[in-house]
Amino acid sequence: MSQKIDLDTTAVIYRPVLIRAGVAALFGIATFFIQEPSDAIVNYGSAIFFLFSGSAMWEYLRRDPVPEAMRTPLSLMAAVWMLAALTLVGVQLGGVSAAVTWIVIAAALGLSGIAELWAFSWRKAFAPARDHLIAGIAGIAVSGILVFVQNLDYHRIFGITGTYALIVAVLIGISGIGYWLDTRKAVKEDGYVPPAP
Template sequence: MPAVKTPVETAVAVWKPVLIRALVAAIFGFSTIFLREPGVPLLKYGVAAYLVFSGTAMWEYLRREPVPEAMRSPLSMAAAAWMLGAIVLLFLSDTVVIAWVAAAALALGGVAELVAWARHRREFVPARDQLYTGLVGVGTAVGLLLFQHLDPHGLMGIIGGGAIIIAVVMAISGFGFRHDAGSEADSPASGGFPGGGAEDRSR
């Protein structure tokens, strides 16, 4: 979450994809609260959808012009890990294996985000968010491995709990960037989703 005022150009470019990731995490996280007895199909398809949309939001974020070129490599790895995990989940039917695959995807993504934070937190203010989201990803993976024998409801609860934390962190951060963007927040440079940022890159 931004502790100092973010440069306007950066805030304008990133506030939308940050809030989109918050929305994705919130929808998945809060939906797990109301699912009383989800079966294996709902577990794997729900988690796969969460990973896919999280990866898509990350792709949109990292392609924005102010994001340092070197930072895009670890963030691309995070998105790729989530996407690959989602694909593998579609072919599974055992809850323990599902827990392992989801844990692997979340752990790889979390570590990649922590790398992005460690390398770029000083030069790029939004990179500081990756400390929190990376830790949550790794922590969720550890929880899945420790409680891998839980039923689908329990496994979704672990992932959903992590998603809610990410949603809160990203929402606070996104609205902070929106505030820092000021009157420029809705300018063409803020782009859209998907496909935003084209105006930025053309300048």
């Protein structure tokens, strides 16, 4: 997947890409194993997922190879996730109903999905931008499911959000591992010295 991407790019972005994938994988696996989540687990768990995903995206977008103009949708994505995290904590502390939780999560995934598709438009100038296509489609699709499915309880909200996280974990994880392997191979076999992050 990363064969046409220059080593200076892969060496700098593989860490934040793998961190995003790891955060998504941990959250997705947690939603699979926790079959009867309480409101606190859903709200705080989702808040932690959005918080760490936003942090990983911030680390990604501030790297030098990322085009300046592409940082706008990526910043929007990170901001939406951070705001969603804060809102979900407020929802839990305020004792608000499950309906508000699903509205917050649906809005966060829908807006971030749109931002990911916007970031995808830079794929010709920055090849890693192509990774945002499926993640963006998944975010919009899951947002739509959350909006149109009736009688959503915490179990369903958690499961649907976890499905999105697992899709992102696999997609982004494959790319991140590819970037890491390319960089590692060049360092070991060719004596490549990666730039500072």
